Amino acid sequence: MIRVTKKEDIILIMESTGMIPVFNHDDIEIVKRVLDISYHAGVRIFEFTNRGDNALEVFTVLSRYAHKYDDLILGIGTIFDSKTALKFLNVGAQFIISPALVSELADFSKGNNVLWIPGCSTVSEVYRATKLGAPLIKAFPGNILGPAFVKAIKSVLPNVKIMPTGGVVPSRENLEAWFTAGANCVGMGSQLFKKEYLEKENMDQLSSMIRDTFLMINEIRK
Secondary structure (H helix, E strand, O other): OOOOOOHHHHHHHHHHHOEEEEEOOOOHHHHHHHHHHHHHOOOOEEEEEOOOOOHHHHHHHHHHHHHHOOOOEEEEEOOOOHHHHHHHHOOOOOEEEOOOOOHHHHHHHHHHOOEEEOEEOOHHHHHHHHHOOOOOEEEOOHHHHOHHHHHHHHHHOOOOOEEEEOOOOOOHHHHHHHHHHOOOOEEEOOOOOOHHHHHOOOHHHHHHHHHHHHHHHHHHOO
């Protein structure tokens, strides 16, 4: 069953927390533990990415598991077409994120009243995405575009909300550069969920990393 959550509410949470974790793993038990750690460290928006042959299966179980957290919003990333989007919506995804600007997903999101966040890497793409109804833009890949891209977009489209993803680092210097440039929030994956944490099952260190990241973001945006 499709769970409809107001787009405005999701974006408000994204902006208020400032950071959206981006995670994928083919072992559901690891994903559950990462979700638990993330939630208790302050995460209220969690993006699972559609990567790997069993992503839909893992997400289906994760979505049911996440119901114990009433205020957690769970979404799906790496979506390129409406057929795949519908599969994930039917098992509980509450928003859709794509690495690219796909007009098919704009129509799909309107028809299903679901938040769609497209990936953009040029001014033309950002402008087109806003005309297609995207209330938040994913600047991707962030490590290639850099904070200067966000600043440039804001200079000509000041009302656009931007979430850089890809290469965002949980350091004060990097986060300060993004938020000073005008980012509304950031997406963070492998730089947050470090491989060594998962391999060594060092969940305490992961928890500390998430908490410290939120703290830095709050201090930067004061």
